[in-house]
Amino acid sequence: MLALVHPPSSNIDQCQRTFVERRSIDVEAATRQHAAYCQALADCGATVRLLGDNRDEPDCVYVEDTAVVLDEVAILCPMGTPARRKETSAIARILAEVRPLERVDLPATLEGGDVLRIGRRLLVGQSPRTNAAGIEALATIAGHHGYQVTPVGVRGCLHLKTACTALPDGRLLVNADWIDTSPLAGLTLIPIPRDEPFAANVLPLDQRVLLPAEHPRTAEQIERLGFETRTAHLSELIKGEGGVTCLSILIAEERDR
Numbered sequence: 001m002l003a004l005v006h007p008p009s010s011n012i013d014q015c016q017r018t019f020v021e022r023r024s025i026d027v028e029a030a031t032r033q034h035a036a037y038c039q040a041l042a043d044c045g046a047t048v049r050l051l052g053d054n055r056d057e058p059d060c061v062y063v064e065d066t067a068v069v070l071d072e073v074a075i076l077c078p079m080g081t082p083a084r085r086k087e088t089s090a091i092a093r094i095l096a097e098v099r100p101l102e103r104v105d106l107p108a109t110l111e112g113g114d115v116l117r118i119g120r121r122l123l124v125g126q127s128p129r130t131n132a133a134g135i136e137a138l139a140t141i142a143g144h145h146g147y148q149v150t151p152v153g154v155r156g157c158l159h160l161k162t163a164c165t166a167l168p169d170g171r172l173l174v175n176a177d178w179i180d181t182s183p184l185a186g187l188t189l190i191p192i193p194r195d196e197p198f199a200a201n202v203l204p205l206d207q208r209v210l211l212p213a214e215h216p217r218t219a220e221q222i223e224r225l226g227f228e229t230r231t232a233h234l235s236e237l238i239k240g241e242g243g244v245t246c247l248s249i250l251i252a253e254e255r256d257r
Helices: 027-043 087-095 132-143 216-224
Strands: 002-005 047-050 067-069 074-076 101-103 115-118 121-126 148-153 164-166 172-174 189-191 203-205 208-212 228-232 249-251
Touching: 002 027, 027 047, 027 228, 067 087, 067 249, 074 087, 074 132, 115 164, 121 132, 132 148, 164 203, 208 216, 216 228
Parallel strands: 002 047, 074 101, 121 148, 172 189, 208 228
Antiparallel strands: 002 249, 067 074, 115 121, 164 172, 203 208
C-alpha cells in the first residue's frame, strides 16, 4: 500500500473550517503529530511518500480531498471550496505516475473525504463539499470500471467519512446523527460512543485500525470487535476539521489487490 501524505503548511492556521470552532493551530505541534501519523502508517505496512508542492496552501495536509483513487483510475476532484482548488494540479502530477487520470469538472463538486469504498461499492456523501452533480459524474466514471455508487445524505459535519468509515471486515462505524443511514440498509452499522462524536473516522490498514488517540473509548470498542488498533495524537490537525483518513491518499499496489 502506497500512502501519499503532505506535511502541514506554515499557513495551516488559515485553513478552512465549517462545522468546528476556529481555534489557533500550533504549526510545530501539528508538524510533529503529522510525522507521528506517517510513522504509524509505516508501522502498519504502508510505503509513505511525502509530497511538498502545495506547502503554501493552508489545507494541504488534508490531501485525501483532492482525488478519488480506485484500482483502475485516479479521479481528480473539483473541490467544494474555491480556496482549495489549486491543490489538485500538483497532486495530479503525482497520481499520473501510478494511475490513468480522469477529471470531474465544475460546476460539479466532489471531495475524496466524501467517498467510502467497500469492495466494488462506493458510498458517496452529498455534503457541503460534494454536490449531486459531483456524485453523478463520479458514478459515470466509476461505473465504467464496475463500481456501484450509492449517495448518502450528510448533515452536521463536513464529509461522509467524518461520520462513517469501514472496519477491515466491512462493518461500518457510524455517527448516525450526522448522516442518513437509510441508504446503508444491508450493511452492519456499529454506533460510536456518543461522547466521541468525531470517532467514526478511522483508517483500516489490512487487519489493523488507525485512529486518533483522542478517541480512547472507540479504540477499546474496536479492540473488542477483534481488531488491533494503532493510535496517533492528532489534536492540532483535528482543529482543522481533519481526521485519520483525510491525511493520506492510500493507493493499492499490484501485490495488494
